Amino acid sequence: MVMFSTRKTWDLDCSPCFQELWQKNVSLDTSSVKFLMSDSDDDGSFMSLPTAASLQRQSLTSELSNKNTSNQQHLIQFCRDSEALAHCLLPQQQSVQQRLCEQGLGEDERVSGVEEEQQLIAQTNGERSYSKLVSPDEKLTTRLRAKVEELEVKLLDRTREVERLRSELGATDLEKQLELLVVENEQLKQQLKSWRCLEPHNIDAAAKTCNCSHCPYSQDAEKMRRELLHSKSQSQQRERSLADLEQDMPRKSPRVDSLMWQLHDSTHQQEDYGQWQGEAEHKPTLRSKQCEQELARQGAAPPRVEFVTQTVKADPTDSHRALAEVQTKNVALQEQVSGQRQLLRELQTQLHESQRNCAQLRTQILVYEEELQRAQGQLEVEMQNLEEEKNKVIEEAFMRAESQMKAVHENLAGVRINLMSLQPALRTLTCDYNSLKRQVQHFPYMLDKAITEAKHEICQVISEVSSTNQELLLKYKKEMNLRKKCHNELVRLKGNIRVFCRVRPISQDEKDAADARILLSFDSDDDSILYLSSKGKVMTFELDKVFPPQATQEEVFKEVQSLVTSCIDGYNVCIFAYGQTGSGKTYTMEGETDNPGINQRALHLLFSEVREKAPDWNYKIKVSMVEIYNETLRNLLSESSSAKLDIRMKPDGSGQLYVPELTEFPVQSLVDIKQVFELGRMNRATACTNLNEHSSRSHALLIITVCGLNITTGDRTQGKLNLVDLAGSERISKSGAEGTRLREAQCINKSLAALGDVINALRSKHPHVPFRNSRLTYLLQDSLSGDSKTLMMVQVSPSPSNTSESLCSLKFAQRVRSLELSSASAASRKHENLSTPSSPTHDHTEVDSPPVTPIPLPISRASSAGTTLSSTSRTSSGSRRRSQSQVPTDIHIDKAFSLLRDGEQDN
Numbered sequence: 001m002v003m004f005s006t007r008k009t010w011d012l013d014c015s016p017c018f019q020e021l022w023q024k025n026v027s028l029d030t031s032s033v034k035f036l037m038s039d040s041d042d043d044g045s046f047m048s049l050p051t052a053a054s055l056q057r058q059s060l061t062s063e064l065s066n067k068n069t070s071n072q073q074h075l076i077q078f079c080r081d082s083e084a085l086a087h088c089l090l091p092q093q094q095s096v097q098q099r100l101c102e103q104g105l106g107e108d109e110r111v112s113g114v115e116e117e118q119q120l121i122a123q124t125n126g127e128r129s130y131s132k133l134v135s136p137d138e139k140l141t142t143r144l145r146a147k148v149e150e151l152e153v154k155l156l157d158r159t160r161e162v163e164r165l166r167s168e169l170g171a172t173d174l175e176k177q178l179e180l181l182v183v184e185n186e187q188l189k190q191q192l193k194s195w196r197c198l199e200p201h202n203i204d205a206a207a208k209t210c211n212c213s214h215c216p217y218s219q220d221a222e223k224m225r226r227e228l229l230h231s232k233s234q235s236q237q238r239e240r241s242l243a244d245l246e247q248d249m250p251r252k253s254p255r256v257d258s259l260m261w262q263l264h265d266s267t268h269q270q271e272d273y274g275q276w277q278g279e280a281e282h283k284p285t286l287r288s289k290q291c292e293q294e295l296a297r298q299g300a301a302p303p304r305v306e307f308v309t310q311t312v313k314a315d316p317t318d319s320h321r322a323l324a325e326v327q328t329k330n331v332a333l334q335e336q337v338s339g340q341r342q343l344l345r346e347l348q349t350q351l352h353e354s355q356r357n358c359a360q361l362r363t364q365i366l367v368y369e370e371e372l373q374r375a376q377g378q379l380e381v382e383m384q385n386l387e388e389e390k391n392k393v394i395e396e397a398f399m400r401a402e403s404q405m406k407a408v409h410e411n412l413a414g415v416r417i418n419l420m421s422l423q424p425a426l427r428t429l430t431c432d433y434n435s436l437k438r439q440v441q442h443f444p445y446m447l448d449k450a451i452t453e454a455k456h457e458i459c460q461v462i463s464e465v466s467s468t469n470q471e472l473l474l475k476y477k478k479e480m481n482l483r484k485k486c487h488n489e490l491v492r493l494k495g496n497i498r499v500f501c502r503v504r505p506i507s508q509d510e511k512d513a514a515d516a517r518i519l520l521s522f523d524s525d526d527d528s529i530l531y532l533s534s535k536g537k538v539m540t541f542e543l544d545k546v547f548p549p550q551a552t553q554e555e556v557f558k559e560v561q562s563l564v565t566s567c568i569d570g571y572n573v574c575i576f577a578y579g580q581t582g583s584g585k586t587y588t589m590e591g592e593t594d595n596p597g598i599n600q601r602a603l604h605l606l607f608s609e610v611r612e613k614a615p616d617w618n619y620k621i622k623v624s625m626v627e628i629y630n631e632t633l634r635n636l637l638s639e640s641s642s643a644k645l646d647i648r649m650k651p652d653g654s655g656q657l658y659v660p661e662l663t664e665f666p667v668q669s670l671v672d673i674k675q676v677f678e679l680g681r682m683n684r685a686t687a688c689t690n691l692n693e694h695s696s697r698s699h700a701l702l703i704i705t706v707c708g709l710n711i712t713t714g715d716r717t718q719g720k721l722n723l724v725d726l727a728g729s730e731r732i733s734k735s736g737a738e739g740t741r742l743r744e745a746q747c748i749n750k751s752l753a754a755l756g757d758v759i760n761a762l763r764s765k766h767p768h769v770p771f772r773n774s775r776l777t778y779l780l781q782d783s784l785s786g787d788s789k790t791l792m793m794v795q796v797s798p799s800p801s802n803t804s805e806s807l808c809s810l811k812f813a814q815r816v817r818s819l820e821l822s823s824a825s826a827a828s829r830k831h832e833n834l835s836t837p838s839s840p841t842h843d844h845t846e847v848d849s850p851p852v853t854p855i856p857l858p859i860s861r862a863s864s865a866g867t868t869l870s871s872t873s874r875t876s877s878g879s880r881r882r883s884q885s886q887v888p889t890d891i892h893i894d895k896a897f898s899l900l901r902d903g904e905q906d907n
């Protein structure tokens, strides 16, 4: 037994058992002391928890600190358990302290306690006394040991749990989450890469391959492409969110680290506290064990009892101070525990938030994954559908191609057969080709030869044709001359001056008049006879043609058109309309707008005739319009309607007349004709106040000149057609005119008398024809002389009131016709007497030489023809031959004409 005084200040609060033993003055041997002092450097080692548990706790703490404490909940639970254990140990500690305090309160008690300890030590020599001595400590030790064992079990459980969790998780939750996120990110990237590898190329390629308007899958492919683009945009968004999360991780890691450090610190503090508590719990147990072992060892050894009596003086103040310090420290520790608890709650809250965020992120990732899987599934399904459709289309195309190929093969077989059959024909063709080739080689020579022969033949034919043509041309000219001669002979036989009569219809006023007798009648068998009842006598007038009132304009023109066409052949033609005012002269010559007269119809006929002869002849038609009023010529087609004209002899010595400044208007169409007539009508109307009266008192001449050129022969013709609407022929005595009217009437009578004289002179072959006696005859000189043709249209009114004027007009017409007929019949007789068909002198002259003006007879030779007229009038229904045979000589006719005019004027 070694007795020593300790230099060490024992923490009695932490080692109550030792203190208790110390106070009981337990003698310890060296080994026991060494054992007790083995952890002298460490204040807490003596009262530390069992080493395994301590190591486990340290390792757990270090692991937790190193691994960022993924199992913080377990740790929190462990801390709670430790805290609960501390709470559990605290009353025991307090009870021990209480007991120690009670032991140190009085010396007596302490002494008694020491004595009690000495007694206990004394009893160690016997089991009974020993058991009595250690029974309370044993109970406490047992209880503490049980607690320690329980804690060890719990620690082991926790350690296993931690190990298990570590093995399961391998890392903290945040690290695990990070790893999971990284793994998911990698997976997503791989999926995206695979999609990028698969979809764009394949689908775009498929779309490109199917990029045709007739492909039925182009719309599906387009729709899939749009969905793919949408999926790609979503995946890009998710990538971005993952990148954001990855970026957030570094930012959050320091915070987590700081939290882990705080947790580490708090754990260390807890650990220190637990260690302290463990030591507090464990040290007595250890001590008790050691005591037991020592007791057992001493019991086993030979009894060597030494009684040492030592007085231990304990300073109660120090104990109290120590106790107070311990209590203060305990309070501080409790405050630290509460602070650590608060910190733990905050950490727990943060952990919850982090876990919630992680759960949300996981949920989002799951949602994204589901969407991606769904999109991928749809894409796969659509790709599969497309693949099926593609295969189907390919199969159909293949089938079609096969069928077409089959048909092509069949055609090819047919073609081969045809080729086989065509080969002989080809051989034949080859032979023909070779023969043709040989012929072609000789073709230029043959062609030259043929061309030379053809040229020779053509030259021969051309010479023959030209000679034949010359003969035909000569024949044609002969025929033309013969035709002209025949025509002239016919006209001559008919008479160069022909006299027609037209009776206008009776007007309504004339019908309504009191005297409505019909004095004019016609012969139904002879259209040249007209009967006039006057003063109880019926006079018969025989003319070339008599047109009744119902005769149309067309019928009248039909009788005139031969004269018009002779104008184209180069004859001068003159057509007069003669008669009293209102007898229908203007109606016959000009007509009405919808029913034109001779003027317009003549021009139409000339146009049509000219068109018919157009291949051989080139004609030009010119038109002039002249008015003769009071022996004054007025140009009706000039711009100034008051321009007066003059008639002059041509200066070339030809003896022909011309009218200087006379407007000749070339006409080529009906439109031109209408314009000409409109202009003439306007000019005529501007010069007078009353057109009707003015037209009655003036002569209107429409002069149509037709110039022809035969393109083949070069022959030229020029004919003139004079269409004259004479002034009214009523007698002055009847009209009772005075002054201007008298002068107008005198001028009219003068011009009409001059016309009669000219006609008389012409037909009488008089050497002098008095053309210059009036402007009218002077102007019409070239159209009245020579072989010109003249037609007088005598207009007669059917009204009984106009009987005397009608009688005068008819007598004048009859006289002119008688004169003409007498000369024509005389000429025919002359032709008959001198009939030498081979070459009549007059005919030869008419054909080959220009017309010769006959020698006019002096007008003084005019004599009375009353008997002739009366005899003719009396011939009611005799034939023309009979009338011709009764025609008197020219002298008688002239006399009759003069007497007639004189008699008319006298009456």
Ligand SMILES: Nc1ncnc2c1ncn2[C@@H]1O[C@H](COP(=O)(O)OP(=O)(O)OP(=O)(O)O)[C@@H](O)[C@H]1O
Binding pocket: 503, 504, 505, 549, 579, 580, 581, 582, 583, 584, 585, 586, 587, 588, 692, 693, 695, 696, 697, 727, 728, 795
């Ligand atoms: N054949 C006919 N058929 C129908 N009406 C006619 C015929 N002849 C003349 N007339 C009519 O008689 C009237 C007189 O005719 P028109 O003016 O032609 O006579 P005119 O002799 O020319 O007179 P003027 O000497 O005053 O010019 C006109 O209203 C005309 O329409």
